[in-house]
Amino acid sequence: MNRRIGIPLVLALAAGPVFAQGPGYPLWSVPGPATSSGFGISVAAAGDVNGDGVPDAIVGVPRLNGPAGLFQAGEARVLSGATGATLLSFPGTAVNAAAGTAVAGIGDVSGDGVPDVAVGAPEIPFDPFIPTLPGTVTAYSGSNGAMLYVATGVSNGDRFGYSIAASSDVNADGVPDLIVGAIQRSEFGSTGSGRAQVLSGATGVSLLTVNGAATGDSFGFSVAEVGDVSGDGVPDFVVGAPRGIFSFPPPAAGTARVFSGSSGATLFTFNGTATGDGFGFAVGAAGDVSGDGVPDVVATAPKAGTARIFSGATGGVLSTLGGVPGVDWFGTSVVGGTDLDLDGIPDLLVGAAQPPVSGFGWGTGYLRAFSGTSGTALFDVDGPTSGEQFGFAAAAVGDANADGFTDLLVGSPGFTPAGALMGSPGRVSLLSLVGLAPGSSRFGTGCPGTGGAVPIVSEFGGWPLPGNAEFGLALSNALAGSTALLIFGASDQTWLGASLPLDLTLLGLPGCSLLASADVLFPAPTSAGGTALFALPVPLDPFLVASFVYFQWYVVDPGPLPVPGAMSRGLKALIL
Numbered sequence: 001m002n003r004r005i006g007i008p009l010v011l012a013l014a015a016g017p018v019f020a021q022g023p024g025y026p027l028w029s030v031p032g033p034a035t036s037s038g039f040g041i042s043v044a045a046a047g048d049v050n051g052d053g054v055p056d057a058i059v060g061v062p063r064l065n066g067p068a069g070l071f072q073a074g075e076a077r078v079l080s081g082a083t084g085a086t087l088l089s090f091p092g093t094a095v096n097a098a099a100g101t102a103v104a105g106i107g108d109v110s111g112d113g114v115p116d117v118a119v120g121a122p123e124i125p126f127d128p129f130i131p132t133l134p135g136t137v138t139a140y141s142g143s144n145g146a147m148l149y150v151a152t153g154v155s156n157g158d159r160f161g162y163s164i165a166a167s168s169d170v171n172a173d174g175v176p177d178l179i180v181g182a183i184q185r186s187e188f189g190s191t192g193s194g195r196a197q198v199l200s201g202a203t204g205v206s207l208l209t210v211n212g213a214a215t216g217d218s219f220g221f222s223v224a225e226v227g228d229v230s231g232d233g234v235p236d237f238v239v240g241a242p243r244g245i246f247s248f249p250p251p252a253a254g255t256a257r258v259f260s261g262s263s264g265a266t267l268f269t270f271n272g273t274a275t276g277d278g279f280g281f282a283v284g285a286a287g288d289v290s291g292d293g294v295p296d297v298v299a300t301a302p303k304a305g306t307a308r309i310f311s312g313a314t315g316g317v318l319s320t321l322g323g324v325p326g327v328d329w330f331g332t333s334v335v336g337g338t339d340l341d342l343d344g345i346p347d348l349l350v351g352a353a354q355p356p357v358s359g360f361g362w363g364t365g366y367l368r369a370f371s372g373t374s375g376t377a378l379f380d381v382d383g384p385t386s387g388e389q390f391g392f393a394a395a396a397v398g399d400a401n402a403d404g405f406t407d408l409l410v411g412s413p414g415f416t417p418a419g420a421l422m423g424s425p426g427r428v429s430l431l432s433l434v435g436l437a438p439g440s441s442r443f444g445t446g447c448p449g450t451g452g453a454v455p456i457v458s459e460f461g462g463w464p465l466p467g468n469a470e471f472g473l474a475l476s477n478a479l480a481g482s483t484a485l486l487i488f489g490a491s492d493q494t495w496l497g498a499s500l501p502l503d504l505t506l507l508g509l510p511g512c513s514l515l516a517s518a519d520v521l522f523p524a525p526t527s528a529g530g531t532a533l534f535a536l537p538v539p540l541d542p543f544l545v546a547s548f549v550y551f552q553w554y555v556v557d558p559g560p561l562p563v564p565g566a567m568s569r570g571l572k573a574l575i576l
Contacts, residue, residue, distance in 0.1 A: 061100050319370070484555045
């Protein structure tokens with residue numbers, strides 16, 4: 001039987017620190033086209049390809065057999081951000097091409113006003129002793145799928161196209177560029193030292209080339225633009241070299257090197273801390289987490305279970321973020337530059353795909369969010385099913401559902417449907433970090449502010465489970481730089497003897513109604529984007545299960561009480 005929660009119990013502190021572990025709030029999920037196809041090994045934001053106002057996504061399927069039976073020719077697909085439906089597909093054109101090993105949205109390189117995409121086909125045979133082609137990166141039109149150009153590696157076996165990242169305009173021609181890794185390129189007698197190149201987004205011609213330092217470096221395993229670290233007005237980039245991560249014994253700890261986008265000169269070299277760490281497996285832009293005006297850099301070491309944020313100004317370590325060393329492969333993916341806790345500083349998400357323990361069964365996988373300000377963990381987003389490798393790849397795609405918060409595209413290449421005896425088609429999911437848990441619902445009617453928009457109330461931090469210290473209420477679609485009040489109540493029927501909903505016209509809020517009993521009010525500032533978060537831990541008490549509590553947001557718009565403001569709909573939250 002459902003029960004309402006008493007106020008003292010709701011406001012009690014959770015018994016001890018409890019880390020929120022929830023599945024996020026799914027917008028859609030798409031399974032792979034075939035077993036063992038590698039669907040979700042690579043994911044990226046594509047921009048709004050189909051012009052519906054919703055950002056889209058690009059996903060790699062590198063092990064998919066291609067047309068005419070081409071073994072593991074691979075494929076890449078552009079998916080609608082609104083529905084997950086396939087908008088465009090780009091199949092590989094040769095046996096073992098492994099198209100889709102890397103994918104990237106590269107901006108509008110064709111000049112038609114529609115963002116374009118790039119697909120890496122590094123030629124990865126099932127048998128590593130089979131001779132291969134150099135590998136390619138192909139740019140495709142986002143408007144019609146037409147091929148724009150093909151860039152090719154230098155020598156057979158280079159694995160050119162193993163990694164790709166979008167870049168800003170390096171050569172000042174008004175067209176965004178791209179960065180490509182070739183992990184097996186050999187230079188100066190160093191077999192498999194690797195290479196990374198900056199390519200013109202307009203033509204695919206190489207603008208800059210940087211090389212690995214030693215045999216087996218796998219330099220170019222990961223690449224990313226990091227912003228203008230050097231202060232010369234040209235975007236710089238970072239290249240990971242997780243040396244020997246797939247060999248035994250591993251020969252080195254791995255490195256990540258930051259290069260000048262204008263000259264290719266090395267700006268910083270960051271080293272792993274122990275042999276076999278795989279440092280440099282994933283690299284990325286952290287944004288300016290230190291607040292010194294210089295963008296910072298992140299690099300991961302999955303076998304050590306760490307990710308480190310480095311100062312773009314000095315190269316010093318700002319934060320070390322952790323998972324479980326040797327167990328969960330924390331650091332298979334990294335997403336930086338998104339302010340998750342609304343403190344004005346960009347935060348990070350790190351994926352942990354969780355490989356087999358003692359050789360049996362892949363783990364569920366998870367994404368862990370960290371404060372860019374302090375490096376402390378904010379919350380986990382767990383994979384829904386065992387063995388799916390959730391978080392192997394991840395990307396921020398923008399606000400796909402117009403709730404005011406950035407959404408996440410997450411690859412799970414090990415996903416196997418329920419009831420399947422073997423084979424993993426994989427899947428890709430688009431998740432919002434705010435939403436509604438099962439059993440929660442919005443009710444009533446809100447009222448708009450000066451901008452004509454009705455504020456939106458949502459949940460965040462996982463589901464409202466007893467002991468979830470990270471649970472809270474989110475606000476979006478509100479007046480920026482204002483003050484909001486979170487109304488908390490134990491009833492949606494009465495308040496101080498009055499029936500709800502209560503018309504607030506006499507209080508200077510025409511058209512607005514109080515929907516939840518205003519038993520407690522919590523103030524929260526709204527961000528520059530018109531959003532707010534208020535953490536409201538759920539006490540660790542089994543008595544709360546199957547109880548309801550009620551919320552509503554009031555936003556001061558445009559001035560102090562009791563002048564007109566805006567109010568969200570009500571939210572009825574079920575304690576699960």
